[in-house]
Amino acid sequence: MNHTTEDNITVKKNASSRIHEVDFNNLVFGKTFTDHMFECDYKDGAWTQPVIRPYGPLTISPAAKVFHYGQAVFEGMKAYKDDEGGVFLFRPEENFKRINTSSKRMAIPEFPRHLFFEALHKLMELDRDWIKPGAGNSLYIRPFVMATEAGVSASPSTEYKFMILLCPVNAYYTGDVKVVIAEKFSRSANGGVGFAKAAGNYGAQFYPTNLAREKGFQQVIWTDANTHEYLEEAGTMNVFFRINDTLITAPTGDRILDGVTRKSVIALAKKDGITVEERPLSVTELVKAAKEGSLKEIFGSGTAAVISPVSAFGYKDDVYDIAKVEDSYAVRFKKTLNDIQYNRSEDPFGWRYKV
Numbered sequence: 001m002n003h004t005t006e007d008n009i010t011v012k013k014n015a016s017s018r019i020h021e022v023d024f025n026n027l028v029f030g031k032t033f034t035d036h037m038f039e040c041d042y043k044d045g046a047w048t049q050p051v052i053r054p055y056g057p058l059t060i061s062p063a064a065k066v067f068h069y070g071q072a073v074f075e076g077m078k079a080y081k082d083d084e085g086g087v088f089l090f091r092p093e094e095n096f097k098r099i100n101t102s103s104k105r106m107a108i109p110e111f112p113r114h115l116f117f118e119a120l121h122k123l124m125e126l127d128r129d130w131i132k133p134g135a136g137n138s139l140y141i142r143p144f145v146m147a148t149e150a151g152v153s154a155s156p157s158t159e160y161k162f163m164i165l166l167c168p169v170n171a172y173y174t175g176d177v178k179v180v181i182a183e184k185f186s187r188s189a190n191g192g193v194g195f196a197k198a199a200g201n202y203g204a205q206f207y208p209t210n211l212a213r214e215k216g217f218q219q220v221i222w223t224d225a226n227t228h229e230y231l232e233e234a235g236t237m238n239v240f241f242r243i244n245d246t247l248i249t250a251p252t253g254d255r256i257l258d259g260v261t262r263k264s265v266i267a268l269a270k271k272d273g274i275t276v277e278e279r280p281l282s283v284t285e286l287v288k289a290a291k292e293g294s295l296k297e298i299f300g301s302g303t304a305a306v307i308s309p310v311s312a313f314g315y316k317d318d319v320y321d322i323a324k325v326e327d328s329y330a331v332r333f334k335k336t337l338n339d340i341q342y343n344r345s346e347d348p349f350g351w352r353y354k355v
């Protein structure tokens with residue numbers, strides 16, 4: 001697909017690019033930013049003239065509500081370059097819809113679709129050279145919105161800033177991921193903000209994840225807040241369990257992020273004739289499957305890692321290793337997704353979006 005855009009954004013280009021200072025083979029995830037960023041302020045009940053300007057610091061009141069009440073949401077997307085220099089986003093409409101779903105839950109005004117897509121087109125045009133072809137290389141795109149009104153009264157902000165930052169990234173290799181099943185802490189609860197990409201959802205994970213790390217695990221598998229019996233997400237990702245040849249993942253709802261990679265994996269699995277069950281899976285059932293040998297795989301799915309296989313899980317005082325299987329679903333789905341994302345294969349679902 002080719003897309004045209006209207007010219008609604010003021011563009012202030014960087015006088016000289018920083019690209020030559022960057023070692024593209026040794027990027028730390030999320031630490032390097034391209035030459036430009038997008039910024040649009042909400043004031044007096046409307047989004048104002050958007051601007052793309054050189055990446056740099058902001059001036060913001062220390063009383064801005066984002067600092068006091070965490071009124072902020074974000075998205076994670078990626079752009080990929082094929083060997084001919086074509087640039088593609090992956091299902092950007094889903095991220096657009098989700099940032100507004102998240103915003104609504106956090107009492108943040110929704111952002112207009114045409115500005116979101118025009119911003120992405122212009123940024124990809126300006127910072128195209130920062131997207132490197134080749135397996136594992138991509139551009140991580142971070143749209144976010146924060147409450148900028150100065151004032152510490154606990155009420156929704158009347159002013160906001162919508163921004164998009166771009167980070168060139170290499171493969172998000174986490175090695176063997178060992179996860180521990182949460183027995184005390186929770187990520188979300190019914191009626192809460194678990195389904196939203198609210199900034200605080202992630203900040204609240206840091207402490208329990210640090211405790212897990214001290215015990216030799218890299219991530220936590222979050223369980224439901226009421227009983228800690230049902231498996232919900234893994235770290236910052238959705239999580240899939242393969243028992244025999246059936247793929248099981250928690251159903252979306254109040255507590256589960258409606259992940260773009262999650263829904264893509266489900267579509268690919270169904271296309272391959274794999275039985276997919278979107279249902280609550282209990283720890284009891286998981287432990288039983290691990291003991292019986294019917295637990296074949298656990299993997300996380302998310303934009304950053306795409307698919308992240310789990311090599312072992314801890315529960316209470318036991319650790320259950322998951323032996324590698326020959327016909328791994330995780331390996332298969334990662335390859336299929338990457339082939340679509342890098343324009344190396346057909347795109348039967350129309351997920352690729354050329355910019």
Ligand code: COI
Pocket residue numbers: 076202236301302303304305
């Ligand atoms: C994702 O992979 O979807 C994320 O949101 C990761 C991000 C928190 C770094």
